[in-house]
Amino acid sequence: MKKVFERPASLRAVPTHYCSGCGHSIVHRLVCEVIDELGIREDVIAVCPVGCAVIAYEYWDFDCSEAPHGRTPCVATGIKRVHPDKVVFSYQGDGDLAAIGTAEIIHTANRGENITVFFINNGVYGMTNGQMAPTTLIGQKTSTSIHGRDITRDGYPMKMSELLSQLPGAKYIERVSVDNPANVLKTRAAIKKALKCQMEGKGFSLVEILSPCPTYWGLSPKDACRRIEDEMSKAFPLGVIKDA
Amino acid sequence: MGKITIDRNACKGCGLCAINCPEKLIIIDESMNVRGVHPAKFTETDPEKCKGCKMCAIMCPEVCIEVYK
Ligand SMILES: Cc1ncc(C[n+]2csc(CCOP(=O)(O)OP(=O)(O)O)c2C)c(N)n1
Ligand code: SF4
Ligand code: SF4
Ligand code: SF4
Ligand SMILES: [Mg+2]
Numbered sequence: 001m002k003k004v005f006e007r008p009a010s011l012r013a014v015p016t017h018y019c020s021g022c023g024h025s026i027v028h029r030l031v032c033e034v035i036d037e038l039g040i041r042e043d044v045i046a047v048c049p050v051g052c053a054v055i056a057y058e059y060w061d062f063d064c065s066e067a068p069h070g071r072t073p074c075v076a077t078g079i080k081r082v083h084p085d086k087v088v089f090s091y092q093g094d095g096d097l098a099a100i101g102t103a104e105i106i107h108t109a110n111r112g113e114n115i116t117v118f119f120i121n122n123g124v125y126g127m128t129n130g131q132m133a134p135t136t137l138i139g140q141k142t143s144t145s146i147h148g149r150d151i152t153r154d155g156y157p158m159k160m161s162e163l164l165s166q167l168p169g170a171k172y173i174e175r176v177s178v179d180n181p182a183n184v185l186k187t188r189a190a191i192k193k194a195l196k197c198q199m200e201g202k203g204f205s206l207v208e209i210l211s212p213c214p215t216y217w218g219l220s221p222k223d224a225c226r227r228i229e230d231e232m233s234k235a236f237p238l239g240v241i242k243d244a
Numbered sequence: 245m246g247k248i249t250i251d252r253n254a255c256k257g258c259g260l261c262a263i264n265c266p267e268k269l270i271i272i273d274e275s276m277n278v279r280g281v282h283p284a285k286f287t288e289t290d291p292e293k294c295k296g297c298k299m300c301a302i303m304c305p306e307v308c309i310e311v312y313k
Contacts (some may be wrong), residue, residue: 001247005301005311018305020281021258025305181264181302214258221258 008032010041010061017055021221023211024053024120026178027187028060031091031118034192035062040199044087045079047072051093052126070101073108076115087198089116095125098134098160105164109204112169116194117206119160122213123232130216134158137235142216157235161208165242171203173242177210179228183238202244210236246296248286251308255283261300261309267293270300284308 007013011032018025035041041062048056050069057064067075072090080088097105097119108115124142125131131144135157139148149157165173172194176187187209194205210232212224219227250261250270255277261284262270273285287293296313 001245001296001312003310004246004296004313005298005309007307007310011307015254016306020256020305021260022305025307026303029305029307181299184302221260222263225260 008036010035012059012061014059016059018052019213019215021212021214021224022052023122023178023209023213026184027118027120027209027211028053028056030184030188030191031089032060033188034195038192038195038199040087040195043085044089045083047076047079047088047090049090049092049096050127051096051120053091053093053120054127056091070096070099070104072096073101073104073113073115073117076117077108077111077113080113080115084114087116087195089118089195089198091118092120093126094119094121094123094133094135094160095128095131098158105160106167109164109170109206110167112171112203114198114201114203115205116198117204118191118194119206119208120211121160121208121236122211122216123157124213124216126213126216130213135160135236137231141218159236161206161236161241164206169204170206170242171244172197172205173208174240175208175210175236175238177228177233177238179210179212179225186238208236210238245292245313246294247291247312248294248300249310249312250284250286251306252283252285253278254306254308255279255281256306257281257283258305259284260303260305264299264303266297266299267295269294
């Protein structure tokens with residue numbers, strides 16, 4: 001028998017700090033699989049966020065930088081402008097991208113910066129104990145919406161991918177999820193397409209990934225995946241949003 | 245015909261491999277690993293049913309499964 005699945009070379013063989021069943025770890029692996037497949041490990045530069053993925057550089061065995069909360073697109077912009085031959089990506093949570101970093105992501109996309117963004121939407125601020133995010137679903141209970149998100153007080157779940165797709169500078173935007181094997185494979189394909197969009201010099205690309213946070217959803221990993229299928233992907237429909 | 249290996253002590257016991265195996269060949273072990281969690285365990289009763297389809301490994305957040313075919 002031949003080995004048909006193993007750890008990608010660019011993912012360090014160390015335990016992660018992520019909770020059991022966390023989607024971040026699945027996405028970390030997929031990013032490495034694609035980087036290895038494209039043979040760009042020496043050319044890639046990641047910008048890691050503030051959030052649960054703050055020490056992604058401990059796991060990714062390629063060049064990484066770090067940015068203040070919400071500012072990864074700006075740091076990625078600077079790196080890409082100085083090193084246009086490098087493949088530069090920003091990895092961001094929903095608190096990072098859709099709350100504190102709203103201005104940064106909008107202007108980065110609007111400038112059509114030739115970078116790629118991996119946007120992990122888990123509907124909460126995971127790192128700081130599960131507070132409500134702009135992406136929290138209506139009625140969802142979090143530590144700052146203890147009776148459930150109320151639209152009259154908290155507004156609506158913000159569809160960042162649809163918003164960003166309105167900007168001419170944005171070239172490729174797709175929403176995917178990691179709740180079952182078929183969707184994980186679609187996520188892998190979207191990550192590859194987004195990096196290729198950048199490598200072909202087309203401009204700004206973003207993949208939004210609906211990702212389980214079992215800990216702050218108060219669910220088992222299994223039920224967290226089911227919630228993505230039953231609830232989250234109803235509010236945030238999966239599919240290609242823009243392919244210009 | 246396929247086969248998997250599970251890195252027992254790297255496993256966080258999330259069970260995502262087990263629920264996604266089409267042949268239901270992965271169980272959650274009764275004994276604990278070094279992390280103090282009940283890890284996933286490949287079947288001892290009918291390993292020949294494994295197709296090497298990779299569904300378990302594709303879902304594993306901790307990359308503790310290797311698949312052979
Ligand atoms: C300038 C600044 N403001 C606030 C914080 C506190 N803080 C750390 S992580 C975080 C939210 C992270 O949520 P998200 O981006 O969704 O990432 P997740 O942990 O859910 O993956 C906040 C508010 C900070 N570190 N820096
Ligand atoms: S708090 Fe949520 S997002 Fe953070 S590591 Fe745990 S499961 Fe993952
Ligand atoms: S490779 Fe497929 S059949 Fe074999 S244990 Fe994994 S999911 Fe089950
Ligand atoms: S998916 Fe991985 S971490 Fe989760 S129970 Fe299976 S082997 Fe363990
Ligand atoms: Mg989040």
